[in-house]
Amino acid sequence: MADFKLGRIKFKWRGDWATSTAYVVDDIVKYGGNSYVVTANHTSQSSIANFYTDLSAGKYSLHTEGLFFKGDWATSTFYRLNDLVKYGAFQYRTTTQHTSGANFEPAKFEVYGEGFQFEDSYSSSTTYQDGDVVTYGGYSYVYVNTTPSSGNTPTDNSYWDVLTTGFKALGEYSHGTTYKTGDTVQYGGNNYVAIANHTNQYPSNSNGTVNSSYWVKNLEGFNYRAAYDASTTYNIGDVVRLTSTTYVAIQDRITNVSPDTDGTKWQVLAQGDSGAVLSTRGDIIRQGSAATERLPVGVSGTVLTTDGVDTVWGAPLGKNVIYVSNQGSDSYVGSQYQPYKTINYALSQATSGDIVEVSSISGGTGGTPSVYNNVAQTSSNGAGTGAKFRITTDGSSTPTIEIIDGGTGHSEGNTITINGSSIGGASNLTFTVFSVSPGDVIYVLNGTYKEQLPLIVPNGVTLRGESLRGTELQPASGTGTQIKTVSINTNVSGASNGTYNYVHANATSGSGVAATAVFNVTVAGGAVSAVSVYHGGKGFAVSDTVTIPSASIGGGGDLVLNVTAVEDNNASKMLLLNNATNVTQFTFKGMTGTPGAGGIQAAAITSLDPAGSINSASPYIQNCTSSNAGATGIEIDGNLHVGGNKSILANDFTQINSDGIGVHAIAGGRGEMVSIFTYYCAKSFYAHSGGFIRGLNCSSAYGEKGAVAEGSLASEAAVTVSSRGQLLKYDSTQFLGAATESDVQDCLTTQGQGTATVSGAGGASARIFRTNISTDVFHIENISGSFVNGETLTITKENSTTFQVKAAASNAQTGQTGALIAVDGTPLASANAITPGANVLFTGDSTYYRVSAITETNTSYGGTGIATIRLTQNVTLSNAIADNTSADVTTKFSNVRLTGHDFLDIGTGDITTSNYPGGPSQPADQTDEVDELTGGRVYFTSSDQNGDFRVGDLFRIQQATGIATLNADAFDLSGLSELQLGSIGAELGATINEFSTDETLGNDSNTAVPTERAIVGYTQRDQMGTGHLVPPTGTTAERPTGGNLKTGGIRYNSSLVTWEGYNGTQWTGLGGGNPWATFTADGSTALTVASNDRYFVDTTAAAQTVTLPASPQTGDQVSLIDLAGTFDTNNLTIGRNGLKIMGQTADMVISTEDAGIQLVYTGSTYGWKLVQNF
Secondary structure, X not given: OOOOOHHHHOOEEEEEOOOOOEEOOOEEEEEOOEEEEEXXXXXXXXXXXXXXXXXXXXXXXXXXXXXXXXXXXXXXXXXXXXXXXXXXXXXXXXXXXXXXXXXXXXXXXXXXXXXXXXXXXXXXXXXXXXXEEEEEOOEEEEEOOOOOEOOOOOOOOOOEEEEEOOOEEEEXXXXXXEEOOOEEEEEOOEEEEEOOOEEOOOOEOOOOOEOOOOEEEEXXXXXXXXXXXXXXXXXXXXXXXXXXXXXXXXXXXXXXXXXXXXXXXXXXXXOOOOOOOOOOOOOEEEEOOOOEEEEOOOOOOOEEEEOOOOXXXXXXXXXXXXXXXXXXXOOOOOOOOOOEOOHHHHHHHOOOOOEEEEEEEEEOOOXXXXXXXXEEOOEEOOOOEEEEEEEEEOOOOOOXXXXXXXXXXXXXXXXXXXXXXHHOOOOOEEEEEEEEOOOOEEEEOOEEEEEOOOXXXXXXXXXXXXXXXXXXXXXXXXXXXXEEEEEEEEOOOOOOOEEEEEEEOOEEOOOOOXXXXXXEEEEEXXXXXXXXXXXXXXXXXXXXXXXXXXXXXXXXOOEEEEEEEEEEHXXXXXXXXXXXXXXXXXXXXXXXOOOOOOOOOOOEEEEEOOOOOOOOOXXXXXXXXXXXXXXXXXXXXXXXXXXXXXXXXEEEEEEEOOOOEEEEEEOOOEEEEXXXXXXXXXXXXXXXXXXXXXXXXXXXXXXXXXXXXXXXXXXXXXXXXXXXXXXXEEXXXXXXXXXXXXXXXXXXXXXXXXXXXXXXXXXXXXXXXXXXXXXXEEEEEEEEOOOOOOOEEEEXXXXXXXXXXXXXXXXXXXXXXXXXXXXXXXXXXXXXXXXXXXXXXXXXXXXXXXXXXXXXXXXXXHHOEEEEEEEEEEEOHHHOEOOOOEEEEEOOEOEEEEEEEEEEOOOOEOHHHHOOOOOOOOOOOHHHOEEEEOOOEEEEEEEOOOXXXXXXXXXXXXXXXXXXXXXXXXXXXXXXXXXXXXXXOOEOOOEEOEEEOOOOOOOOOOXXXXXXXXXXXXXXXXXXXXXXXXXXXXOHHHOOOHHHOOOOOEEEEOOOOEEEEEOOOOEEEOOOEOOEEEEEOOOOOOEEOOOOOEEEEEOOOOOEEXXXXXXXXXXXXXXXXXXXXXXXXXXXXXXOOOOOEOOEOOOEEEOOOOOEEEEEEOOXXXXXXXXXXX
C-alpha cells in the first residue's frame, strides 16, 4: 500500500534560503530577488556563495524571478543575481553573482535606472561618478563621465554638463572674494550676477557702467544708507539724506564727495526743505523762483491748486457750506468729505455774519516772525464774536491774515483788534471787516432724514436739499422736544388779575430754548389759576422747569412751570424759521399726528420761530413738497412775535395735506405766495384773526374750502362813531299843490349840513340835514314827536319857502336803512378817520358792512366830525339803525388776495372723497371756493374746472356758455368822459357821455342814458310834454302771442284803426270794448259773440240770431247795431245762451229799423240788462 502525506500535495514556502539546512522537494526558498523550488532532497551548502553550485547541480529550479534592492553599492559584499544597487545617480541590476572588490565593476551589472545624485556644493576632494549633481556658484552641474574622478571642476566640459542655471545670493559684494558663475551680490543699490569665475572684479566700473566681462546687472534699485557720511564709500544706487533732501549715487566708489556739490556723482532723489524752513506740522515744500521754499499748511477746507506760476492754497470751496449726509457723523466737521449725520446738529452749528474778507490791515509789526494759527479776535467794535485767524508775520511788513473761522454776528465795516501778545509780541493788529456771509448754507445730500423735532433754522441760514424728491425730511419716531403740558411749580402772589396771552418764557432748567415756549396765563385772586401752552417751543424734556418772568403776568413774582409731557415728533412744528432764512429742495412727510396742546391745533411743516423776529427779510421757502394728512404746510402766526414783519414767503411749495391746511396766516401774520398748489385741503388758503395772504398764480385743487378769510385782528383799536339821526320817507307820487321832486332837491344847500325843517300834520317836527331823492327819504335829527304814516308833511326850505308832500303810507319814520348811512363822532374830527374798504359793525347787528365811499365829511361840524358812509350792502328794515347807535370801524380784517388763481373741484373733500382719478363721492360746489366770515375778505381773480372766470363776486364770464355777468352796486366813473359799448347784434355801438336825470328827456340825445328815476318821472310824473305817445302799431294778425303777450299791454291795431289792450284773456278796444266788427247774415252762419264784442250786423239777406257768451263776467258788455236798417224786415234775435235777459228766461227779438242796443251782464240773478237802446 502506498504511503500518502497530505502536506506534500502542494509547495511549501520556506522563506529565505539558509545554509546547512535540509530541504525536500517542492520547498520554495527565496534567494536574492528570485524564488526557487527544491527539486531534490538535500542539505544546503555551508556558504551562502555556494548556492549557485547547488543550482547548477539541479537541486533547484527558478520559480519566480524578482529584484532585491540592496541599497548603495558597497565593497566586500556578495551580490546575487537580480540584486539592485545604487551607485552614483544610477541603479544597477546584478547580472553576475560575485563578491565586490574595492571598485565597482560595471561588467557584472547592467544599468537598471538612470538618475541624479545631488552631492551639494562641489568639492575638489570628492570622487564623483556618472549622474552626480553639484552646485557651483549659482549653477548646478551633472557628472557625465563614466569614469569616476575627483579634482575636475564643474566648468570642465569633459566631466560635467550644466544642469540648471540659477543664482546664489551671497549678500553684499566683498572685494577679494572668489565669485563663481551665478553668484549674485548687492553692490550699492543694484544687484549683480556673476557670469564668469573671478576674483577682485568690481561689478561696476568707477564711472557707474557695468563690469560686463564678469557681471550682469540683475536688478536696479536703491540702498538707503541714512545720513550722508563723508568717510563712507558709496556705490551706485546708494541713497543718502543730506539735510532734508535725499540723493542717489550715480557713480561708483564715491568717497568724500558731498551730494549737494557734484551732480555727476549724485542725483536728487526727493527734494526736501533745502532752506530748512519746515517748521510746522503740515508744511510742504515748493519750488520758488530761485530755490525751494516752504508752503505752510492751508487753513481748514482749502485745496492745493496753482495760480499758473506757483503752487498755492486755493480759497476753500463752500467755506460757509455745512454738509449733511446719511453716511456722515455728528462728530465730523461738517465738510463735504466729513459731513454731519443729522440736520438738527448741522443747524446748531450754522451761523450768519461770518467774516469773509478783511481790509485796511495795520499794525502787527515787530515781535517774533512766525506763523500763528487759530488766533482769536481780541475785540470788535461791533457785535461779532468767535472769529479765528492765521497770521503770518515777518517782523517788519504788514502781516498776512487768513480766516480760519469767520465767527458770527459781524457786520461790514466793523474793526477787529488782535493783541500783539497773541502774535509773538508784535504791535497790536487791527483790520476792517470788508464783507460778511449772509448766513451758512446747510447742504443736505439725498436721503431720508428722521429728525428730532422741532428744528430751528437760525437767522440768515439756508437749509437746502440736494434734490426735491431725493431729499426727504421726516419726524423721528417717539416724542420730540416741544412742550405739550405743564404744571405749576412755583405760583405767583399778588399779581394783577387778568388774562395774559402769548407770554414767552425767559429761563429753563434744561437745554430748551426758553423764549420759544409761549403760554396763555390767567391770574385770579393774585395767583395764576390757569396756564395753557400756546406754543411748546424747542429743546425741552419732561421734568424741565420753565420760568415766565413776573413782568409778563402782572407782577407777583416769576411763575415756574414743570414740563409734564412733550408732543410726539409727528405732532410738532417741524421747521421754525427766522429772519432771512431759506428752505429749498425738500419733501416733507410723516407729520400726521395731532398736537395735545397749542393755540393752533395742527402739526405744521414750516412756521415762525417764537423766539425770533422778522425784521429785514422774510423766511423764504422754495421748491418743496408737503405730503402730510391733517397738517399745515405754511403756518404764519403773528401772535408769536411782538414786532417785525411776521411774514413768510414761498414759491412752488406744493401742499398735499389731506384734511389739513395749505397756507394759514393768523393774527397779523403775512404770507406772500407764488405758485403754491394745494390738494385735498380742508382749507386751501386760510387767513384768520387778521391774517393776510397774497397769492399769485396759485391753485386750490379738491378739498373742502378754497380761500377762507375769517375775523379781524383782535388787537386793532377800532374807530368808534355813532349813527346820526333817522329816516323820514315821503311818497314821491303825492306832492301837494305845485310841489315836485325838484323841491326836495333844492331844499338844502349842503348835504349833511342842512338846516331845513319838516313838520307833520300830527305835530311831529325835525331838522332835515340831508335828502335822498333816489330812495325818497329825508335824513332827520333833533326830532320832536313821531311822524305818522301817510300824513301831510310840510317842509320849510333853507330859503324859508315851503312845500308839502305826503309821508309814506307805511314805515314812514325809521332808523337808517339802505346803503347811505350818516354818522358822527369825535374820531371824525380827523381827516380820513374812515377809509374805503373798512368794515363797519353796528351794535345790535352782527353783519359786517363794507365801506365803499365816504362823502359829506366835515371835521368840525357840531363840535365833532360828520360823514356819510356808503356801504356795499344795504341795511335792511329789520336791521334799521337807530339814532346814536355805536359803530366800530376796523380795517385790519383777515384778507386773502389771489391773482390768477385756479380752483379745481373745490367741495369734493379729502383724498378719500375726492377719489382722484375716479369720480368724487361728494360734488364740487363753487360756493366753497371762497368763504368770507365775520368781516374777513377774499379778493380774487380765478378760473375753475368749468371755465368760469371770476373777478370776485362782481364779474363773471362763463366760458362754457359765453355768458358774462356784471354784479356791482356802484361804479366809480370819475375821469371817464365817455363810454363806448360795442356792437350788439347788427346794431352799431353807441358812445355814452352822460347819465341823465332829466325827466323830460328833452335833449332827445344819442349820447345820454336816462337814470331809472328820470324814466319813472317821464312816464309817471307828467313829464312827456305836449307831444304824443306812439304805442306799438300793427295789424290784427301781428298781435303778440305766447311769452310776448302780457296783461295790460296796449297797441294800435292798424287793421281795426283803433287802440286796443290785452286784459289777460282777450284784446279789447280801449274805448269800451273790443274793436267794432261787421257781420253779414246769410241765413246759415251762426254768430256767438264774446264778452265786450261790438258788431255792425247786416240782415239784408236774412234774419240772424246772435248768441250771447256762455260764461260772461259781471260787467262784460255786448253792443249790436243795425247796419243796413233791415231789422224790421229781417229781425235780429238775441239768444240768451242759458242766461236771463232783462230778468226773463226768454230770447230778445229786435224788430225796429236802425235799432242799436248795448247789454251788460249783471250776474246770474238778472242776467243781461240793457244799457242803451236806441
